[in-house]
Amino acid sequence: MRLSQMLFVTLRDDPADAEIPSHKLLLRAGYIRRIGSGIYAYLPLMWRVLQKVSQIVREEMNATGAQECLLPQLQPADLWKESGRWDTYTKAEGIMFSLIDRREQQLGLGPTHEEVITAIARDMIRSYRQLPLHLYQIQTKFRDEIRPRFGLMRGREFIMKDGYSFHADEASLKETYQDMYKAYSNILRRSGLAFRAVEADSGAIGGSGSTEFMVLAEAGEDEVLYTEDGKYAANVEKAVSLPIDAETSRFTTYEKRDTPGTETIEKVCQLLNCSPTQLVKNVLYQTVYDNGITVLVLVSIRGDQEVNEVKLQNELTKLAPEYGAKTIISLNVPNVEAQQAWTAKSLPLGYIAPDIADEYINANKQIHPKFLRLVDQTAVDLKNFVTGANEAGYHVVGANWGEHFKLPRLVVDIRKARPGDRAIHNPEQTLFSARGIEAGHIFQLGTKYSQAMGATYTNEQGEEKPLLMGCFGVGVSRLAQAAVEQSYDKDGIIWPVAITPYHAIVTIPNIKDAQQIEIAQKLYTELNQAGIETLLDDRDERAGVKFKDADLIGIPYRIVTGRAIANGKVEVVERATRNSQEIVIEEVTTTLK
Numbered sequence: 001m002r003l004s005q006m007l008f009v010t011l012r013d014d015p016a017d018a019e020i021p022s023h024k025l026l027l028r029a030g031y032i033r034r035i036g037s038g039i040y041a042y043l044p045l046m047w048r049v050l051q052k053v054s055q056i057v058r059e060e061m062n063a064t065g066a067q068e069c070l071l072p073q074l075q076p077a078d079l080w081k082e083s084g085r086w087d088t089y090t091k092a093e094g095i096m097f098s099l100i101d102r103r104e105q106q107l108g109l110g111p112t113h114e115e116v117i118t119a120i121a122r123d124m125i126r127s128y129r130q131l132p133l134h135l136y137q138i139q140t141k142f143r144d145e146i147r148p149r150f151g152l153m154r155g156r157e158f159i160m161k162d163g164y165s166f167h168a169d170e171a172s173l174k175e176t177y178q179d180m181y182k183a184y185s186n187i188l189r190r191s192g193l194a195f196r197a198v199e200a201d202s203g204a205i206g207g208s209g210s211t212e213f214m215v216l217a218e219a220g221e222d223e224v225l226y227t228e229d230g231k232y233a234a235n236v237e238k239a240v241s242l243p244i245d246a247e248t249s250r251f252t253t254y255e256k257r258d259t260p261g262t263e264t265i266e267k268v269c270q271l272l273n274c275s276p277t278q279l280v281k282n283v284l285y286q287t288v289y290d291n292g293i294t295v296l297v298l299v300s301i302r303g304d305q306e307v308n309e310v311k312l313q314n315e316l317t318k319l320a321p322e323y324g325a326k327t328i329i330s331l332n333v334p335n336v337e338a339q340q341a342w343t344a345k346s347l348p349l350g351y352i353a354p355d356i357a358d359e360y361i362n363a364n365k366q367i368h369p370k371f372l373r374l375v376d377q378t379a380v381d382l383k384n385f386v387t388g389a390n391e392a393g394y395h396v397v398g399a400n401w402g403e404h405f406k407l408p409r410l411v412v413d414i415r416k417a418r419p420g421d422r423a424i425h426n427p428e429q430t431l432f433s434a435r436g437i438e439a440g441h442i443f444q445l446g447t448k449y450s451q452a453m454g455a456t457y458t459n460e461q462g463e464e465k466p467l468l469m470g471c472f473g474v475g476v477s478r479l480a481q482a483a484v485e486q487s488y489d490k491d492g493i494i495w496p497v498a499i500t501p502y503h504a505i506v507t508i509p510n511i512k513d514a515q516q517i518e519i520a521q522k523l524y525t526e527l528n529q530a531g532i533e534t535l536l537d538d539r540d541e542r543a544g545v546k547f548k549d550a551d552l553i554g555i556p557y558r559i560v561t562g563r564a565i566a567n568g569k570v571e572v573v574e575r576a577t578r579n580s581q582e583i584v585i586e587e588v589t590t591t592l593k
């Protein structure tokens, strides 16, 4: 493309209404124009960037077996009434634009597509043989944001890739979720972005597990808490931690709480928006002793002890293999039924804490014979206990609740985390804070929509079951701007090569010089033919203006047909590093390729 023929208008000064660097730069460099609050035109350079991001997204999605489609943006209110979301999305602070057609029918402009896709699945999916299935689209979404700002970062009209998957069972949903985790990581990595995947809140979309993909940047509207060992990262809305304590011991000893709370596991999970398995993972603390014994300590959740502990222990049983634990020592298994259930799972060793055991005996409650009762009330070092157990032929160990050992005596109020808190997976790790831009979000929806809307399938046994669903969104236009937010300098944008609108720009310093023009045009043609997408700055402007513009729009390579042509060379400048090299004209294409 020749700049002389393009709608190419750059601004010298920062536009008044732009607050963050990427927004200023995209406006100044002529990529976007504001049409209204949160409404932007994507001009030709921007559109090329968006197409490149879309293409990367498409390739990564297709590689997982997902299929592209295009769903309607105009959505009948009835569908949203079926799912129960119409009121919350359109009233009060709802983000859905709604309208009434000439037949007085209510419609909404799609902010997301769970309802539409569930209606399709309800119609078309009959049997487990059709599963799993994953459909996605790349499309404009509409959201009447309370605070549209920062240009494409938070628009009221923006481009999203949204995908929806359908499954017969939890395992299949989890598999696709993992595939998407990888696909999203690939998308961001390939787009040249530094990011972090974090545990997230599922918000109004609903469902159990969700992960956000955060592009790290100061201007990010989200706060992420993470540990340096890389084992914990969560959106601050979701993050949990151990309380900070003035005591300096490795583990905080909390006073025994005499008044058990009333929270059930379900409530705690709801509160923290996680599944019981995730909850257990969050409160699991792992130590590997020098003798190779692994101890898993399950931190007790304050609450209805009996109910909670049994459920947590059940979850722990499921998790044990993941941590390589072959035996689980269970403390405080509250009743004989629970103990039976416990041992029935062929977990060879159980343990009742001494005080509880006494309580049991005093109350004439039974203790399952397989449960070991430690009579020695004086604090037992878990390490010795475990070693003893090992010597007695029991293999590795998981345990919960170290109150009766010298080991961590943790009662945890899982709480909303703040920077500086101790991490839940390892109290030695502290939580650090970083700003992030949410570029993608993947969800395990479960049966929320299929149940509400009656989308079922027939399983192998001939039974009718609600479909399990996942949903996966990437903000294509937000991601494109986030790339700028991560990569610019005082002179302008520095595009990552993978999503740059053009790879190179041939600049003619003096268009009165016929030789400069000739060489520039030859290079321009040759580069484009070689697949290096190239612009030609053939405008009647001063060289300085052209150089400034090339820097501003952020094209990775600038080729200048200046003085060096006398020696059969051109100057090639790399935008990111400003490295400048004189290269023999005939070798430019092969060098850049």
Ligand code: ATP
Pocket: 112, 143, 145, 152, 153, 154, 155, 156, 157, 158, 159, 160, 203, 205, 438, 439, 440, 441, 473, 474, 475, 476, 477, 478, 479
């Ligand atoms: P946010 O928390 O920033 O409001 P969200 O959680 O509401 O985003 P999702 O419903 O998870 O967004 O949508 C998936 C993706 O769509 C987001 O991860 C983000 O990249 C993008 N997105 C959401 N809202 C906007 C918007 N107003 N403008 C641009 N992109 C958006």
Ligand code: MG
Pocket: none
């Ligand atoms: Mg939002």
Ligand code: MG
Pocket: 438
């Ligand atoms: Mg969000």
Ligand code: MG
Pocket: 438, 440, 441
């Ligand atoms: Mg989100």
